[in-house]
Amino acid sequence: MEVVAGLDACTTVEPDEAKVAATRDRLVTAEEAVRLAELFRLLGDPTRAQLLYALLEAGELCVCDLTETVEVSDTAVSHALRLLRTAGIVASRRSGRMIYYRLADAHVRMLLDLSREHLRHG
């Protein structure tokens, strides 16, 4: 810690300081990194991932259908959905006593698609 403007190490072999400085300028800020990590972290749980892929396929599903599709308890699903909803990743709509969830972000949809590609033909 406490390396605020510390640019005084690792110059023994090659002067990579220029590269480091250039990288720093174009780099995501620490704050942006936190927000990006937050997004990935939300996708980084098997239960939440399955829920999201189910919504990606089905378009819209109620909690009980999601509970059935992913095989975990309804409360676990609800807790998971709350996190995703708070982050703006999914949105909900009430119809009678059921609540239907859907993906709420085009970029997330692309992320899910792309990473599935990575897994299957990567």
Next chain:
Amino acid sequence: MEVVAGLDACTTVEPDEAKVAATRDRLVTAEEAVRLAELFRLLGDPTRAQLLYALLEAGELCVCDLTETVEVSDTAVSHALRLLRTAGIVASRRSGRMIYYRLADAHVRMLLDLSREHLRHG
């Protein structure tokens, strides 16, 4: 738990069982979901995210440059890089006493790009 073939709930209002069954067929398996979540989980930490974005910008950086770019201890960087290396997300190359790291996966590069888009113009 213990809902192995349980298809007997939530048919009160609409018969969504067909939708659930169809979704299940095209859905990622539980095993795939675990692997996908594992990938996202690795991106889902501020330190690792910053390291990856630094590599995305710079192409290749040694550990000491990464330590300087991201402001955490060298051991923390090393631990983080080991996780990413084990998962095949980054690769390393030794040159003298330095070890240079680079992104090792085109899909991951796209994921990083896409999510940055999401953050900045989403």
Next chain:
DNA sequence: TTATCATTTGAGCAACTGTTCAGGAGTTCA
């Protein structure tokens, strides 16, 4: 109203995560 259904909420807890610390391994140079 009462009963039932679908979903949510909050507390509690076991399991996991990321960091620091101390020490070790491999490389270069005098």
Next chain:
DNA sequence: TGAACTCCTGAACAGTTGCTCAAATGATAA
């Protein structure tokens, strides 16, 4: 050889995570 440098490893510890359980909404039906 030995010292200096770059990086890695393992243990330990605080903080976080995701689940279960019990209880509470909100909505429909009798």
